[in-house]
Amino acid sequence: MNTLSRREEETLLKQTKASALKECDSVVKEFAQCAEGRTFSVAWECRQKYKAVQDCMLQYTGPEAMAIVRAEYLRLREEQKRAASTPS
Numbered sequence: 001m002n003t004l005s006r007r008e009e010e011t012l013l014k015q016t017k018a019s020a021l022k023e024c025d026s027v028v029k030e031f032a033q034c035a036e037g038r039t040f041s042v043a044w045e046c047r048q049k050y051k052a053v054q055d056c057m058l059q060y061t062g063p064e065a066m067a068i069v070r071a072e073y074l075r076l077r078e079e080q081k082r083a084a085s086t087p088s
Helices: 006-023 025-035 047-061 063-085
Strands: none
């Protein structure tokens, strides 16, 4: 079976987003510093920093990146099934 259950898909996405946040930590911190103490002006004052966060996250969580993550997960799952079904 080469498909993911909804639960597996959600878990992978959650893990990938957490990993992406770690990878994009410096960019996220820059945006947070810009946004600190602002309310409405965040929209125009921090627009470029927000876009940088979005761009950084997208490289780890975009469709292409998620396809790679899914493929790796499926490969590992198949490997584990084969190992479990092989008699010792």
